[in-house]
Amino acid sequence: MNKLTPFKNLVEAFGALPGIGDKSALKLAYYIVTSGSYDGIKLSHAIESAIEAISRCSICNNLSEDELCHICSDEFRDKNKICLVESAKDVITIEKLGQYDGLYYVLSDIDSFDLVHLRGALASIKEIIFAFAPSIASDTMMLYIESQLEDLNLKFTKIAQGVPTGISLDSVDTLSLARAIEDRVNI
Secondary structure, three states: OOOEEEEEEHHHHHHHHOOOOOHHHHHHHHHHHHHOOHHHHHHOOOOHHHHOEEEEEOOOOEOOOOOOOOOOOOOOOOOEEEEOOOHHHHHHHHHOOOOOOOEEEEOOOOHOHHHHHHHHHHOOOOEEEEEEEOOHHHHHHHHHHHHHOHHHEEEEEOOHHHOOOOOOHHHHOHHHHHHHOOOOOOO
16 A cells, blocks of 8 residues: 555544544545445535534534524523533433433533633523533532532532443442442432
């Protein structure tokens, strides 16, 4: 493979994506190059279209095609609660469940989130639900946000964490097991 620079560039481009290792990048590049031009052109148009059309909601930072995302502009959503998540992928995951009817706020970059912008999204909010992956950094972030918003007289909650269904206790990490025991409920 002394030449084939475009192929190498395609492998590198796939390899730069999260969750794609060297073997998967090679496999994807090979498929695109050998499957005929339709799949490759379709993929390139889909990527170009998504990059041009998708931006961030001006209120919640969720992915949107308009200034406001479909959730912020939905008049039937519960405007009293807001779920703070780490990424727009988390919104998609929670929405697939079909159980949560409130609003969201995507922190996007936890290291440099805008507290003033967050305050602006809390106009009629009575409850903030933290939906972060369990970690010491998440706990620290929750405590920080709670301390910065304590003047708003909000109820602060977080999603339950613990032992997943169908998993033996020896397969559960110690933090999750400790939280499950600490947050136990009556039966």
